[in-house]
Amino acid sequence: MGEFDLIARYFTRPTTRAVLGVGDDCALLQPAADMQLAISTDMLVEGRHFFADVNPFTLGHKALAVNLSDLAACGAKPMAFTLALALPRIDEDWLAAFSSGLLALADAHGCELVGGDTTQGPLTICITVFGEVPAGQALLRSGAQAGDEVYVSGTLGDARLALDALRNHTALPAELLAPARARLEQPTPRITLGLALRGVATSAIDISDGLAGDLGHILQASGVGARIDTAIAMNLMASCAHPLWATGIVSFEDQLDYVLAGGDDYELAFTAPASARQAVQAAAQQAQTPVTRIGCIEKTPGLRLIDAQGRLLKRRYASFDHFI
Amino acid sequence: MGEFDLIARYFTRPTTRAVLGVGDDCALLQPAADMQLAISTDMLVEGRHFFADVNPFTLGHKALAVNLSDLAACGAKPMAFTLALALPRIDEDWLAAFSSGLLALADAHGCELVGGDTTQGPLTICITVFGEVPAGQALLRSGAQAGDEVYVSGTLGDARLALDALRNHTALPAELLAPARARLEQPTPRITLGLALRGVATSAIDISDGLAGDLGHILQASGVGARIDTAIAMNLMASCAHPLWATGIVSFEDQLDYVLAGGDDYELAFTAPASARQAVQAAAQQAQTPVTRIGCIEKTPGLRLIDAQGRLLKRRYASFDHFI
Incomplete structure (x- = not known):
């Protein structure tokens, strides 16, 4: 099978929203009148962003998902x-599974594959994604104001817990690994939330490098x-109902690191005025x-991390040292 | 220097046409009202698309250029x-030269760098480019009609000649290598021609894989x-005023291969009705x-290749065997 057959078989589908797709x-x-096009690109490299033996689906x-997450953060x-x-x-089984996983998520969000490029080389995936947002309504990083409140969506830290377990740094029981691994391998881009936060949130970002850094x-x-x-944030891990550190599987400090700087969460962090609490809910x-x-x-x-007793934590994270 | 410093130093510039750029x-x-957005993406991998020691500028x-060439082909x-x-x-000298070469061409075409991603991995460059075209006026591959005439822009075959010389397959005098190498390393995207061919050409494509295949x-x-x-096409090599094969440096067949299937030309092949000869000129x-x-x-x-005596050539090219 050559390049053109590969594209035709796995990556060419009729488009309904685009004027012209692959080919x-x-x-x-x-874009519709008065709409702006939001654009984001991410490159995933084998050994850096995923293991060589990862499930291709x-x-x-x-x-x-990591690209859609950027659209979500912009609303x-x-x-x-x-x-x-x-x-x-060219490994047809791999391609069939990879394209199925890719296109299933694309279909779920009405996001059409409109073009691309294939070449021989070390396994590398670069996706560029396009979304529509009414002019002037995009959520930006720059709109937070003193007095606003800070929110995060969903759960934090599980992806990094799974990564450590899969790297054999952490011995994790199977019933804890499974949900954590799902968060690592199949993150949920918060598209619907991003859309609902237009006009409500004053700023937003997606959490890819860890809450503290982002x-x-x-x-x-x-x-x-x-x-x-941080006491509230510590409770945001999905993979256990009770504090993970209390089980002795990981230390308190490790759990703090997972939640604040684990990365690969693909949740939204955003700000909104106190007057918008009901609107946020x-x-x-x-x-x-x-x-x-x-x-x-x-x-x-600067970012000040407070513990359950209201004390300022001394712990710092490299990814946000630039900003304090 | 970390990722964020790298982006700030080499890849962040003020934008004038985009609503929001890097960051x-x-x-x-x-896009302006009634404009469609033309999008193309290309991935270049070290060892496959360029030598490891290539000049980063x-x-x-x-x-x-290879991405702009796709915009040119669409008008x-x-x-x-x-x-x-x-x-x-992170090699700062390399990054400074690479970004200079990239942004010099971008500036020449008013094409703004609006976003991106950097990561560690085998040297890989993925660019996605955006252009504007009035709705319905894009040049497509599908508009050629019997009776139309076939044109190519510029010159063909020199990039492949240079590649063979640099790989030591062909001993090429320095005065012939220099212009050929310039074609290989700094192709000229035919943007202005693509724009001028709107409403004139019935179809167009950029020649990246060789004339015959494209x-x-x-x-x-x-x-x-x-x-x-093919007698006309054979005269389209830029690197020598007289037929290269007549010098004995390459065979007649090799020169034919360079011109018809060399690749990396980034010229336009297009069609137009005979009545549009003046408009094409x-x-x-x-x-x-x-x-x-x-x-x-x-x-x-099917594609029929005719020699100087009007005879049908038996020579075929793999890249277009699918279509005959």
């Missing part, structure tokens, strides 16, 4: 994407600081996505 | 691009065939880009 020099999109899901509605793929060899980007872009209640309900208030925005720059 | 979860573009140029005006980059390590895509998409005068003059009429479109499917 010409360019794809053609026509979940890899296809994740490759698109954009998914429209289309392109896929550039370097493959060491919230740091909001603080830097907005020229503000924040105070975060309404958005969460509409999106059927839990959100948790974990702190507040302050005028003084 | 948030998404970039924001707003010309690599930056080429990585964008789209460049607007913006994203860059995803996997780097084995013209084959037009023939397949349009459901037609073509007859090409006017477009070529306007774009200051030579175009040469090399054949005609016929009803019978």
Whole structure:
């Protein structure tokens, strides 16, 4: 099977929203009047972003999910994407599973594959995704203001717990590994929540590098600081009903690291004025996505982590050291 | 230097056409009313698309040029691009040269860098480019009709000649290598010609895999065939005033292969009705880009290569065997 057959078999489908899809020099999109096109690109490299033996179905899901997560953080509605793929060899079983995982998530969000490129090389996946957002309504990193409250969607830290377990750093019982692994391999892009937060949130970002670092980007872009209640954040791990550290499987400090700096969460961190608490909860309900208030925005720059007793934690995270 | 410093230093510039550029979860573009967005993506992998020791300035140029060439083939005006980059390590000299070559070409075409991704991995460059084209005016592969004439822009075959020389397959005098190498390393995307051919050409494609194969895509998409005068095509090599094969440096057959199937030309192949000969020449003059009429479109499917005596060549090219 050659390149053109590969594209035809696994990556060519009729388009309904795009003017022109796979098969010409360019794809053609026509955003509706007064709509802006939100664009994001992510590159995933074998050995860096995923293990060589990862399930190709979940890899296809994740490759698109991490891009959709960026659209979610902007409050954009998914429209289309392109896929550039370097493959060491043509493995039809792998391609069938990868494209199934990819296109199942794409279909769930009405996001059409409109173009791409395939080449031989070390396994590398580069997706560029396109979404629509009404002019002026995109959620940005730069809108947080002192007095706003800080929220996160869903759960935090499980993906990193799974990664450590799969790397044999942490011995994790199977009943804890399974849900954590699902979070690592099949993250849920918070598209519906992002759409519901338009006009409600003052800023937003998706959590890919860990809460502390990514919230740091909001603080830097907005020229503000924040105070975060780590005791609340610590309870946001999905993989156990009770504090994981209390089981002795991981230390308290490790769990703190998972939650604050684990990465690969693909949840939204966002800010909203205190007056918008009801609107935030309404958005969460509409999106059927839990959100948790974990702190507040302050005028003084820097990220302050507070423990259950209200004390300032000394623990710092490299990814946000630039901003304090 | 970390990822964020790297992006800030080499890949962040103010945007004037994009609503939002580098630095948030998404970039924001707003095409003018009634404009369609033309999108293309290409991935370049070290060892496959370029040598490890290639000049990083010309690599930056080429990585964008091959994408702009796709916009040219659609008659789209460049607007913006994203860059995803996997780097084995951070080498500031390399990054400075690469970004200079990339951004010099981007500036020449008013094409803004609006977003991207950087990661560690085998050197891989994935660019996605965005252009504007008035709704319904994009040049497609599917519009060629029997009776149309076939044209190519510029010169053919020199990039492959240079590649063979650099691989030590062909001993090429320095005065012949230099211009050929320039074609390999710094191809000229035919943007201005593509814009001038809107409303004139009935179909177009950019020649990346070789004339025979890429013209084959037009023939397949349009459901037609073509007859090409290889004696004319053979004269389209830039690197020598006289036939290269006559010098004995390469054989006649090798030169034919360079011109018809060399690849990496990034010229346009296009079709236009015989009644549009003057309009084609006017477009070529306007774009200051030579175009040469090399054949005609016929009803019978398949690509027929004719020699100087009007005989049908038996030589076939794998890349277009699917279509005959």
